[in-house]
Amino acid sequence: MLSSSFMARDRIICTSCKMPCISRANNPEKENSKELEHILKNIYQTFSQSINVLLLGTGESGKTTICKQMKILHINGFTDEEKLSRIPFIKQNVHESIFCMVCAASKITPPVEVRDSKAKQSAAYILQIGPDGPTEWTNEYVDHVKTLWADPDVQTVFRRSNEYQLIDSTQQFLDKIDEIRKEDYMPTSFLVRFLDKIDEIRKEDYMPTVQDILFCRITTVTISKIEFSVKVQMKYGGGWAHFCMYDVGGQRGHRRKWISVFDGGIQAILFLIAASDFDQTLREDERVNRLKEAFHVYEEIFWSRFVRGAGFLIFLNKQDLLRKKIESGRKIENYFPDYTDYKQKNGVNQSNEYELVKGFLKHKITEISQRNPDAVATHIMKNVIVTPAAVNRNVYIHYTTATDTDNIKLVFDDVRDLIIEMNVQTFAPI
Ligand SMILES: Nc1nc2c(ncn2[C@@H]2O[C@H](COP(=O)(O)OP(=O)(O)OP(=O)(O)O)[C@@H](O)[C@H]2O)c(=O)[nH]1
Numbered sequence: 430m431l432s433s434s435f436m437a438r439d440r441i442i443c444t445s446c447k448m449p450c451i452s453r454a455n456n457p458e459k460e461n462s463k464e465l466e467h468i469l470k471n472i473y474q475t476f477s478q479s480i481n482v483l484l485l486g487t488g489e490s491g492k493t494t495i496c497k498q499m500k501i502l503h504i505n506g507f508t509d510e511e512k513l514s515r516i517p518f519i520k521q522n523v524h525e526s527i528f529c530m531v532c533a534a535s536k537i538t539p540p541v542e543v544r545d546s547k548a549k550q551s552a553a554y555i556l557q558i559g560p561d562g563p564t565e566w567t568n569e570y571v572d573h574v575k576t577l578w579a580d581p582d583v584q585t586v587f588r589r590s591n592e593y594q595l596i597d598s599t600q601q602f603l604d605k606i607d608e609i610r611k612e613d614y615m616p617t618s619f620l621v622r623f624l625d626k627i628d629e630i631r632k633e634d635y636m637p638t639v640q641d642i643l644f645c646r647i648t649t650v651t652i653s654k655i656e657f658s659v660k661v662q663m664k665y666g667g668g669w670a671h672f673c674m675y676d677v678g679g680q681r682g683h684r685r686k687w688i689s690v691f692d693g694g695i696q697a698i699l700f701l702i703a704a705s706d707f708d709q710t711l712r713e714d715e716r717v718n719r720l721k722e723a724f725h726v727y728e729e730i731f732w733s734r735f736v737r738g739a740g741f742l743i744f745l746n747k748q749d750l751l752r753k754k755i756e757s758g759r760k761i762e763n764y765f766p767d768y769t770d771y772k773q774k775n776g777v778n779q780s781n782e783y784e785l786v787k788g789f790l791k792h793k794i795t796e797i798s799q800r801n802p803d804a805v806a807t808h809i810m811k812n813v814i815v816t817p818a819a820v821n822r823n824v825y826i827h828y829t830t831a832t833d834t835d836n837i838k839l840v841f842d843d844v845r846d847l848i849i850e851m852n853v854q855t856f857a858p859i
């Protein structure tokens with residue numbers, strides 16, 4: 430938690446004026462002090478200019494999902510028009526999931542044979558459609574998808590999804606069909622969580638829910654910007670802080686565009702790492718472990734001279750999936766052998782494996798952030814990194830589930846205060 434001297438205790442907010450809005454503390458001793466003048470000036474400056482936050486992280490770490498959450502939390506959610514515009518992506522995600530599993534069945538080692546004759550027919554049908562999906566969602570198509578998803582062999586392929594590239598929202602989209610079919614089905618956002626909504630999705634009047642949108646993966650975004658204002662209350666003043674959040678593509682091919690965003694003056698970086706990625710490989714290079722790549726990229730960005738002045742926050746994201754994996758017996762030490770050593774040192778009084786893994790990932794990040802700059806190698810982004818700058822900054826780590834609005838609301842409240850605090854300190858005298 431934060432230990433800032435600027436954190437809200439005496440909440441003094443001026444309600445009559447618009448942004449930027451600063452009120453003075455009603456404290457006669459302090460009011461005239463130089464220190465208070467200085468603090469107020471710094472707060473004023475922070476509030477009167479936009480705070481640029483850059484979301485970074487490798488492909489599918491959850492950056493776009495965080496932006497969608499900011500829209501829900503700070504900009505009245507999505508309009509009907511925006512929701513409707515997501516339908517093609519949702520349909521594409523459903524097809525991508527099922528097509529991908531059918532293809533993977535014969536390719537993984539050992540392969541999985543789909544034995545049921547009906548499911549076999551469905552698999553052939555889906556394969557013959559190809560990766561782009563059907564031009565129209567007919568009943569025939571939907572029935573084939575459902576047959577496959579219900580098939581135990583396809584479920585086996587699904588459980589082995591770390592051995593090939595499957596999008597994370599697969600289960601959410603495909604699971605819920607039966608629920609939705611029920612007579613007493615209430616389409617609350619909780620129930621409608623993108624599970625096997627396929628019956629629903631094919632309908633002419635289908636309107637995606639916020640949860641559908643959160644779980645929908647949109648591959649086309651390379652750089653997008655979202656602007657919002659949040660109310661901030663601090664000890665000596667408060668007001669509306671204006672945030673500009675930049676969402677960039679995270680796959681290797683997109684990373685060279687990151688530099689153009691750095692040039693705009695970035696006050697804070699939210700670096701996302703999909704914690705559940707430990708047993709998966711990159712979509713763009715199946716020889717490379719996803720989590721190892723995330724750590725490499727983190728290292729390069731952390732030491733980059735381009736972001737020297739920026740505050741740094743790390744989201745260890747996809748905690749829901751990490752927990753599921755660990756609780757189902759997946760072993761992180763098979764991919765990160767140093768976990769065994771960490772466990773021996775730290776696991777004595779710790780029976781909860783998931784908590785230990787969380788601690789281990791945090792430890793890895795701390796280790797990277799404390800490395801001797803001279804030892805920092807450059808990997809993928811060698812054109813961006815010049816000389817590692819002398820960086821002296823704290824590293825703040827949050828465990829997040831980007832698809833959970835409540836979780837992100839809580840985390841962002843902390844992050845907001847921290848970013849403001851970092852920026853107020855930027856103006857402080859040395
Ligand atoms: N279960 C779960 N799924 C998540 C979480 N965060 C993101 N996802 C899903 O992961 C997929 C990728 O998320 P995105 O937000 O598109 O990732 P990104 O970082 O923008 O990816 P690129 O744009 O390719 O760099 C989407 O299907 C999201 O719904 C999470 O915390 N839990």
Ligand SMILES: [Mg+2]
Pocket residue numbers: 492493494647650676677678679
């Ligand atoms: Mg994205």
